[in-house]
Amino acid sequence: MTLHSLAKPEVAPSRSAPDRGYLRLAAQIHALVAQGEFAAGQRLPAERALAERFDVSRTSVREAIIALELQGVVEVRGGSGIYVCEPDASRPPTMPEAGAGPFELLRARCLIESEIAALAATTRTDGDLDRIFEALTAMRDRMTDKDANAEADRRFHLCIAQSTGNSVLLATVTSMWDQARGPVWEKMEQHFHTQALRQASQADHQRIFGALVARDARQAREAMHDHLERVIGEFAQGWR
Numbered sequence: 001m002t003l004h005s006l007a008k009p010e011v012a013p014s015r016s017a018p019d020r021g022y023l024r025l026a027a028q029i030h031a032l033v034a035q036g037e038f039a040a041g042q043r044l045p046a047e048r049a050l051a052e053r054f055d056v057s058r059t060s061v062r063e064a065i066i067a068l069e070l071q072g073v074v075e076v077r078g079g080s081g082i083y084v085c086e087p088d089a090s091r092p093p094t095m096p097e098a099g100a101g102p103f104e105l106l107r108a109r110c111l112i113e114s115e116i117a118a119l120a121a122t123t124r125t126d127g128d129l130d131r132i133f134e135a136l137t138a139m140r141d142r143m144t145d146k147d148a149n150a151e152a153d154r155r156f157h158l159c160i161a162q163s164t165g166n167s168v169l170l171a172t173v174t175s176m177w178d179q180a181r182g183p184v185w186e187k188m189e190q191h192f193h194t195q196a197l198r199q200a201s202q203a204d205h206q207r208i209f210g211a212l213v214a215r216d217a218r219q220a221r222e223a224m225h226d227h228l229e230r231v232i233g234e235f236a237q238g239w240r
Contacts, residue, residue: 020099020100020101021056021060021101022060022063022064022067022101022184023064023067025054025056025060025061025063025064026063026064026065026067026068026071028054029044029050029064029065029068029073030068030071030073033073033074033084038084039084040084040085040086040087041083041084041086042083042084043080043081043082043083043084044065044074044081044082044083044084046081047061047062047065058236059101059103059236060101060103062103062188062235062236063101063102063103063104063184063188065082066102066184066187066188066191067184069187070183070184070187072085072088073085076191076239077239078191078238078239079238079239081239082239099179099182099184100179101184102180102184102185102188102235103232103235103236105176105179105180105185106228106231106232106235107232108176109173109176109228110224110225110228110229110232112169112172112173112176113157113160113161113173113224113228114221114222114224114225114228115221116160116161116164116169116173116224117160117208117211117212117220117221117223117224118217118218118220118221118224119164119166119169119217120160120161120163120164120212120220121211121212121214121215121216121217121219121220122215122217123163123164123165124163124212124215125163128159128162128163129209129212129213131159131162131163132156132159132160132163132209132212133209135152135153135155135156135159136152136156136202136205136206136209138152138155139152139153139156139198139201139202139205140202143195143198143199143202144195146193146195146198149198153201153205154177156205157173157177158170158173158174158177160208160212161173161174163212188235191239192234192235192237193234194234197230197231197234200230201227201230201231204223204226204227204230205227207219207223207226207227208220208223208224208227210223211223
């Protein structure tokens with residue numbers, strides 16, 4: 001029996017789970033495991049094959065795999081693949097509570113924060129630049145401390161939003177960063193957030209800051225867009 005010969009199972013996630021596409025996909029894959037199509041210890045098909053079967057993007061598959069990993073249904077083995085775990089009676093029957101998927105959130109940030117950076121280039125004050133530079137310096141000085149670096153990273157982006165003088169934009173960016181603290185996001189970072197990514201991001205942040213100093217809206221927009229696209233690209237690489 002081939003991968004494409006089976007119909008897509010119509011399995012809905014728990015009523016208590018958010019109505020997220022990747023959670024619905026995770027429930028469908030979980031149903032195949034429960035039905036015995038994929039046995040314990042068996043490697044799941046590649047992400048590309050699953051994406052084709054369910055007619056979704058590879059990034060949606062990756063988010064679904066992360067949700068299943070949190071649930072204990074699968075195990076991610078870097079450089080090898082995704083394997084079905086042995087059944088566990090203590091395993092929670094529903095998906096973990098989760099917000100927006102990491103890729104969905106990053107794409108929203110890329111769209112919104114790029115325009116915020118462009119606006120900030122025209123509205124920022126010298127005091128704003130001082131606060132943004134302080135966060136930039138803190139990121140550089142805390143490069144080996146993931147949590148401290150992440151907090152400075154958050155402050156950098158929020159200070160840029162604050163420099164627009166628009167409270168709604170600041171609240172929007174704050175909300176997006178708050179959503180990047182859920183279990184799916186944290187598990188994704190365990191796989192893909194490395195010191196090398198932090199170092200590359202530091203160079204990106206320096207470019208953004210330079211555009212703000214120069215009051216160059218176009219360069220600020222492009223620099224922020226390129227920075228967040230880099231993060232998306234890193235999270236879409238092979239499993240580690």
